[in-house]
Amino acid sequence: MKGSECRLIEYMDGSNKRFIIPVYQRNYDWKIENCKQLYDDLVKVIKNDRRSHFFGSMVSVYEPSGKNMEFLVIDGQQRLTTVSLLLLAMYNLISAGILIPKDEFLGNRIYEEYLVDKYQPKETRIKLKPVKNDQKAFGKLFNDAREHIRESNLTTNYNYFYERIQKQEISIDELFDAICRLEIINITLNNEDNPQLIFESLNSTGLDLSEGDKIRNFILMGLPSKEQDEYYDKYWNRIEECTKYDVSSFVRDYLSIKQLAIPSQKKIYISFKDYVDQKSIETEELLKDLLAYAKRYEILLSGGTGNKALDACIYRLNRLETTVTRPFFLEVLRLYDENKLDISELTEIFLITENYLFRRAICDLPTNALNKIFSTLHREITRYEANDEGYLEKFKYALLSKKDRARFPDDDEFSERFTDRQVYLMNSKNKIYIMERLENYSTLEDKDVYCHCDDGTYSIEHIMPQHLTPAWIKALGEDYEEIHETWLHRIANLTLTAYNSKYSNSTFEEKKSMKNGFEDSGIRMNTYIAKKDKWTLAELEERNQYLMGRALEIWVAPTTTFKPAVKQMDSYTLDDDVSLSGRLIARFSYKNTEQPVSSWVEMFQKVLQILYAEDKSVITKLAASKDDGLALNFTMNEADFKKTVEIGDGIYVWTNTSTQTKLSVLNKVFKLYDADPSDLVFYLRDENESAEEEAGTRYETRRKYWDYALDFIKEINAENASFVNVNPSKENWISGFIGISGFKISCLANIDFARVDLHLGKVKKEENKKAFDMLMTHKEDIEKALGVSLVWSRGDDIKSSKISYQLNGVSIRNETDWLQMARFHAEWSKKFYDVIVPYLG
Numbered sequence: 001m002k003g004s005e006c007r008l009i010e011y012m013d014g015s016n017k018r019f020i021i022p023v024y025q026r027n028y029d030w031k032i033e034n035c036k037q038l039y040d041d042l043v044k045v046i047k048n049d050r051r052s053h054f055f056g057s058m059v060s061v062y063e064p065s066g067k068n069m070e071f072l073v074i075d076g077q078q079r080l081t082t083v084s085l086l087l088l089a090m091y092n093l094i095s096a097g098i099l100i101p102k103d104e105f106l107g108n109r110i111y112e113e114y115l116v117d118k119y120q121p122k123e124t125r126i127k128l129k130p131v132k133n134d135q136k137a138f139g140k141l142f143n144d145a146r147e148h149i150r151e152s153n154l155t156t157n158y159n160y161f162y163e164r165i166q167k168q169e170i171s172i173d174e175l176f177d178a179i180c181r182l183e184i185i186n187i188t189l190n191n192e193d194n195p196q197l198i199f200e201s202l203n204s205t206g207l208d209l210s211e212g213d214k215i216r217n218f219i220l221m222g223l224p225s226k227e228q229d230e231y232y233d234k235y236w237n238r239i240e241e242c243t244k245y246d247v248s249s250f251v252r253d254y255l256s257i258k259q260l261a262i263p264s265q266k267k268i269y270i271s272f273k274d275y276v277d278q279k280s281i282e283t284e285e286l287l288k289d290l291l292a293y294a295k296r297y298e299i300l301l302s303g304g305t306g307n308k309a310l311d312a313c314i315y316r317l318n319r320l321e322t323t324v325t326r327p328f329f330l331e332v333l334r335l336y337d338e339n340k341l342d343i344s345e346l347t348e349i350f351l352i353t354e355n356y357l358f359r360r361a362i363c364d365l366p367t368n369a370l371n372k373i374f375s376t377l378h379r380e381i382t383r384y385e386a387n388d389e390g391y392l393e394k395f396k397y398a399l400l401s402k403k404d405r406a407r408f409p410d411d412d413e414f415s416e417r418f419t420d421r422q423v424y425l426m427n428s429k430n431k432i433y434i435m436e437r438l439e440n441y442s443t444l445e446d447k448d449v450y451c452h453c454d455d456g457t458y459s460i461e462h463i464m465p466q467h468l469t470p471a472w473i474k475a476l477g478e479d480y481e482e483i484h485e486t487w488l489h490r491i492a493n494l495t496l497t498a499y500n501s502k503y504s505n506s507t508f509e510e511k512k513s514m515k516n517g518f519e520d521s522g523i524r525m526n527t528y529i530a531k532k533d534k535w536t537l538a539e540l541e542e543r544n545q546y547l548m549g550r551a552l553e554i555w556v557a558p559t560t561t562f563k564p565a566v567k568q569m570d571s572y573t574l575d576d577d578v579s580l581s582g583r584l585i586a587r588f589s590y591k592n593t594e595q596p597v598s599s600w601v602e603m604f605q606k607v608l609q610i611l612y613a614e615d616k617s618v619i620t621k622l623a624a625s626k627d628d629g630l631a632l633n634f635t636m637n638e639a640d641f642k643k644t645v646e647i648g649d650g651i652y653v654w655t656n657t658s659t660q661t662k663l664s665v666l667n668k669v670f671k672l673y674d675a676d677p678s679d680l681v682f683y684l685r686d687e688n689e690s691a692e693e694e695a696g697t698r699y700e701t702r703r704k705y706w707d708y709a710l711d712f713i714k715e716i717n718a719e720n721a722s723f724v725n726v727n728p729s730k731e732n733w734i735s736g737f738i739g740i741s742g743f744k745i746s747c748l749a750n751i752d753f754a755r756v757d758l759h760l761g762k763v764k765k766e767e768n769k770k771a772f773d774m775l776m777t778h779k780e781d782i783e784k785a786l787g788v789s790l791v792w793s794r795g796d797d798i799k800s801s802k803i804s805y806q807l808n809g810v811s812i813r814n815e816t817d818w819l820q821m822a823r824f825h826a827e828w829s830k831k832f833y834d835v836i837v838p839y840l841g
Contacts, residue, residue: 008055008083008182012127015117018070019060020129021077028134028153030078032615035157037270038082039164040277042178046170050181055079057185068117076184077130081138083179084128085154087114088141089161090172099165099172106176116142130154150636150649151624156617159649211268212240212247218273219283227283235287242294243301249323250297254290256327256375261591261679296333300326310347312446313354316436319450320429322357324370329353331378335388345392355555356399359409361430363417364763369405372573372678384564396560401568404578411552418551419544424460424489431460435496438547439525441554447523449496458523461497462488463535465505472507476536483537492544496523508535570684574666574677577765577799581659582702582731584685591679601655604662605645607680611673612647618672623651630668633657664797699730705749705812706734709822713747716826720833732812735759736829738837743771745832747825749812754821756828758836761800769794771840772801778839785835803836 012019045053059075073080087110093099094107101107112118116125130138137152148155165172209217216236220228243250248268255271256262263271276286298304301318303311317325332349335341341349357370381394399408409417423431436449452458465472466488473480487493499516512518518530528546532539569586572578580600587596588603590610597603612619625631633654638644643656655662670677706728713736717723722736722745735744742762748755760768772794775782783789791804807824810817 004186005183006186007052007180008058008079008184009114009180011058011184011186012080012083012114014069015112015119015127016068018068018127018129019080020070020072021081021131021134022072022074023131025074025077025131027132028078028081028130030082030153030157031617032157032160033270034078035082035085035160038086039161042175043169045178045181046174052181052183053178055182055184057187059187059189061189071188074189081128081130081134081154082157083182084115084138085141085158086161086179089158089165090175091115092141093162093165094172099168101173101176102171103173106173110176151617151621153617156615156620159616210248211265211272212251214269215247215251215272218269218276219287223283231284231287235284235291239287239291239294242291242298250294251290253297253326253330254293257293257330257378260376260379262327262371262375262676264674292337293330293334296330296337297326299333300329305343305346307343307347310343310350313347313350316433317350317354317357320357320433324367325353325357325374328374328377335391340388341391348392349395352396352399352558355557356408358433358555359414359557361426362421363409363413364421365407365409366405369573369575369678372575372676372681373402373406384568390562393560393562394564396558397562397564400558400560403570404572405576408557411557414555414557415548415552418491419548420490422489423491424462424494434491435460435494435525437554438550439496439523441550443524452498458496458498459501460494461499461501461504463493463495463508463511463529464488464540467505469505469507472505475508475534479537483540487537487540490540490544491547492540495525495529497521497526498523508532572682572684574663574670574680574682579660579800580663580682580684582733583659585682586685587683589681589683594683600659600662601645603682604653604655604666605647607666608647608653608669611669611675612651615673616649619647619651619669620649622669622672630665633665667797701812702730702732702749703728705818705821708818709747709749709825710734712822712826713829716830717833720830722829722833736833738833738840740837740840742767743840745829745837747829749821749825751811751813753806753808754810754812754824755804755806756825756832758803758832759800760802765799768799768801769796772803775803775836775839782836782839786831803832805832 041053044050056079057076058073058080060071060073063070063072090099091107091110094101094110103109114127116127118125126139126142128138129135133149133152134154137149137154140147140149141155141158148158150156165175170178220231220236223231239250240247248265251272252263252265252268255268255275258275259271281289300314303314305311305314329350332341332346336343336346360367360370377395377398381391381398382388384394384397402408423434432450432453435453439449440446449458453460464476464484464487468476468480468484476483495518497516498521499511499514503511503514506514510517512530514520518526521527521530528543529535570583572580585597585600585603587594588607589595590607595606597606608619619634622631623634623636634647635641635644635652635654636650638646638652641652641654641656643654644652645655646652653665657665666680667677670680710723710726710728713723713734714726717736720738722738723734726734726736728734732750733746733748735746738745742760744759744761746757746759748757760771762768762771772792776792776794779790779792786805788805791806793802793804795801805828807821810821810824812818812821
């Protein structure tokens with residue numbers, strides 16, 4: 001084995017060299033972002049006049065093969081292939097006369113020394129031999145562009161270089177000069193070396209640098225030695241101490257503030273580099289800002305504010321592992337440092353946030369929405385009046401105005417779920433948190449519930465035991481099974497105890513009088529229990545009411561009189577499970593960039609164009625594919641679809657679909673891009689537009705139709721009263737209540753059809769699928785009773801499910817169709833109620 005430092009261009013030089021990618025290697029998978037990083041580095045090499053740029057290692061096995069020198073590349077194929085694509089793009093631009101280098105021989109030099117052996121036949125002259133389909137795609141890049149295999153990743157990256165070189169950030173001569181400065185460690189193995197052992201050794205020894213390590217090196221390595229030492233001691237070492245040496249997590253939160261977008265765990269370093277490059281921040285200025293935020297981060301990790309209530313709240317939030325709040329709290333602490341908030345306002349913001357998080361947890365609202373909520377909350381608050389005055393009241397308004405999955409549960413929802421939630425089955429951190437709050441809230445002497453639970457002194461126990469003894473059955477009475485099943489794991493039946501858990505099946509009287517039992521307990525909540533003579537349904541219901549009132553006192557919801565002068569638009573993310581059919585979009589935001597749009601089609605096109613610009617290969621592969629499913633929405637032939645818009649480079653997407661279908665397509669495309677759907681936010685126009693604003697619009701037409709149709713619908717459904725409280729709407733749908741929360745019958749009126757749906761839309765997806773699957777078992781009987789075939793949509797990729805029947809050939813725009821549509825809606829809404837609803841119980 002030989003290892004030496006050399007220039008990449010020296011490694012590649014020589015027409016008789018062949019670089020073979022072994023078949024056991026993975027396909028070429030560098031993305032545009034990797035190519036962009038390489039090109040950015042090459043530009044900096046020239047603009048900063050760097051002598052060299054380290055480009056990693058190349059490990060290859062030298063295999064003499066007659067007149068050729070063949071190298072099997074076992075490590076470094078991605079870099080070698082990418083530079084070959086860049087050189088080929090340069091050659092083709094020169095050959096086509098699009099760019100003219102100062103060095104008139106540059107094109108021939110690139111082609112003949114680094115890309116091909118001109119003395120060999122066409123089919124064997126290319127020096128680089130990628131694996132499998134990559135080899136075919138690479139070969140086509142030497143031919144006419146019409147022959148390029150567009151769905152290949154190599155073609156996508158080649159096109160990126162081909163387009164970017166033409167921007168001439170540096171000249172093509174300078175670009176070649178920069179490539180010549182790429183340095184590698186060239187490790188060449190001979191026949192006696194074991195390539196597999198060498199490869200494993202290179203890729204398994206030592207620990208990878210963390211994102212924080214890479215950031216430290218990025219900031220300090222380019223400085224003179226004296227400044228490196230000075231800045232490390234003055235700033236970086238202190239930053240590491242403040243963040244408890246988890247700089248990666250800290251910088252992720254820091255970037256969430258600065259860029260209003262949350263970088264992925266694997267891209268913190270890349271995102272940080274982009275941020276610094278875009279802002280052109282001086283090193284010491286950057287370190288000062290990082291240290292200021294690191295000191296605030298230290299408070300979020302350890303408290304130390306000097307305010308007992310605030311420090312206790314921070315401790316509880318850390319026990320709950322609520323790291324998603326940190327970007328927001330860092331900005332709140334900055335306002336406190338700048339004397340824009342006093343300590344009481346600061347404390348109240350933390351406490352309200354704690355209550356918001358806990359109410360959501362009790363109501364089982366999804367946690368995946370919280371990242372986006374807290375990364376953008378500060379900006380949302382300051383946008384109300386373009387300032388941070390009255391911050392506390394604006395903060396309250398911002399949380400209280402959240403809707404759907406982001407909502408702040410009100411007292412009714414919270415108290416109901418708090419008392420019927422199976423608290424004992426929640427995770428340990430939440431159970432202990434609840435008990436600590438119930439024990440210590442509003443007392444002068446706090447008990448260290450957390451430590452006592454950690455060391456096993458305290459445990460959370462059932463008062464009525466998990467396994468009923470004959471004595472307990474007798475005490476509970478005739479309905480003991482129902483009482484036990486209903487109340488066992490609820491908060492009303494739980495307490496903290498210090499007695500040995502092996503006594504948990506003891507009778508209530510024994511639990512009262514035993515050592516460390518309820519009467520002997522120093523735990524305050526047991527004082528209430530010890531006053532009872534028995535523990536039956538009556539006592540459970542009484543304690544339930546007591547704890548409900550206490551919960552509303554502890555986890556109080558805020559109130560505010562603040563209202564922004566300008567009404568805020570409703571907003572939803574792509575991740576929200578809500579129907580946006582019939583709503584008007586005004587603008588959307590994606591990755592910290594807002595764009596106004598006039599329609600859902602325009603939004604659809606622009607978002608896909610953004611994704612396509614990031615990585616063309618994903619959508620190109622869809623358009624080139626003939627598979628069913630998602631790929632059917634994309635094409636390279638505009639004539640394939642009746643209505644399309646172009647994404648780019650002759651790739652089209654089908655747009656003659658509903659709003660919900662477009663959102664479903666985007667959701668699936670986001671998964672392919674590994675993009676976060678909560679990063680895409682839709683801002684909708686006000687639903688409550690005045691009649692004057694509606695005049696002459698689709699909304700005026702809809703209101704008129706529903707005003708007309710509801711007479712028919714209410715009359716025929718008078719007996720079941722499902723539409724009795726429904727009023728004319730400006731939407732293209734109205735819904736009737738069927739007596740089961742989350743389930744409804746909806747009537748839809750569109751420009752080319754009318755439809756009736758049974759909509760299964762409970763909060764929990766599994767409940768909707770369970771109901772749908774149950775109805776499917778009766779499909780034959782239901783359709784026989786109705787005399788038609790229905791459309792059954794389980795909706796596996798969304799929360800809701802539905803069953804539909806549709807009338808085609810009618811339009812809400814034609815008043816001559818209204819009578820037929822109204823009778824259809826009235827007749828089929830009643831049929832759905834009479835035939836399908838009974839199966840739902």
